[in-house]
Amino acid sequence: MLVSCMQNSSSRWWMHSLVYPVFSVYVSKCSSVSPVQWETAMRAVYRISNMDPCGVVIGSIYINHNLAISVSLVAVFLTLAAVFVKWCYGFWKRKGVPGPEPRLPFGNIKDFILKRKTLGEIWKKIYFDLKAKGHKFGGVYQMFTPALVVVDIELVKRILQVDFQHFWGHGAFINDKDNMSFHLFNLEGPRWKRDRAKLSPAFTSGKMKMMFQLIVSCTDELAKVLDETKFNNPVDIKDIMSRFTTDVIGKLGNILSFTFANLKSPGPT
Incomplete structure (x- = not known):
């Protein structure tokens, strides 16, 4: 960068009034010297040696040039970010x-x-x-x-x-150690396909109709037990729901033939 230096009164006034304070503040930020000390020292050196302050002008222009580049980069980044957000x-x-x-x-x-x-x-x-x-x-x-x-x-x-086949992704959070999230409705990809192939034969339309009647009978018994709360009789809801779930699974799996009378008996302690 080339800068012409003129030794006239107007340029000297410009150097003393504008360049020195700005340059002093900038240098003070990079050192422990205060801006006033820098400005005083620069003016003293200039008065004693009558040196050409062209170097100070070049430094000031260089600083302003870097600042302009930084501002431009920030403006470009913000513009691109705004365009990206609007596009999304x-x-x-x-x-x-x-x-x-x-x-x-x-x-x-x-x-x-x-x-x-x-x-x-x-x-x-x-x-x-x-x-x-x-x-x-x-x-x-x-x-x-x-x-x-x-x-x-x-x-x-x-x-x-x-x-x-175009909508197999569920977009839900899955934790393989959490039974509340690691199930067929949340699984995706090969794991979902494998588990679905295992469960599909058990949920045909004919079997679903049979299962529905069994679930209704179990639910009716559950409603009767919960009706006891109307008379301010406390019940252990966790114990009741655990036995209700066991009864439903046992009947639907044709493995056990539980009766819901067991629901009224206390669970193991």
Whole structure:
């Protein structure tokens, strides 16, 4: 970079009034010397030796040049980030799919991220909002990831039956050590395919009808036991539900023939 240096009164005034203070503040940030001490020393050197302050001008211009580059890079980054966000949140709009407006950077799950609501509560509200407006489906965003909420029951059947090969991903968190999340409805890929192949023969339409009647009979007995709470009789709900589950599994598996009378007897201690 070439800078012309002029030894006239106007340039000298410019150097004393503008360049020295700015350069002094910059240098002081890189050392333990205060800006006032730097400015005083520079002015003293200039008065004694009448030296050309061209070097100071070059340093100041160099500093301003680096600052301009930094500001430009930040501006470019922010512009690209804004374009990226707009492009991500325009996915469903480009396809003509209705849905609630996303909020940066949460999408449509802000209350879930902030631990105000569960995902089930959020999807329930969106589902009924779409249904009230007469939409068969709607587009939402989980952070920056688009997702589809299906309202129409016929579309749900088509997704789960005819076109299931295109919708096998459930998008749910899976912990293989947690029985509440590690089940067939959450599994994906080869593990889901293998477990589904094992369970499918046990859930044909004929067997489901037989199982339904057995579950109804067990549930009726459970309702009778729980009715005792109307008379302020305390019950151990964990013990009751454990025996109810055992009774249902035993009857459905044709292994044991439990009667629900066992439900009224206390469990083992």
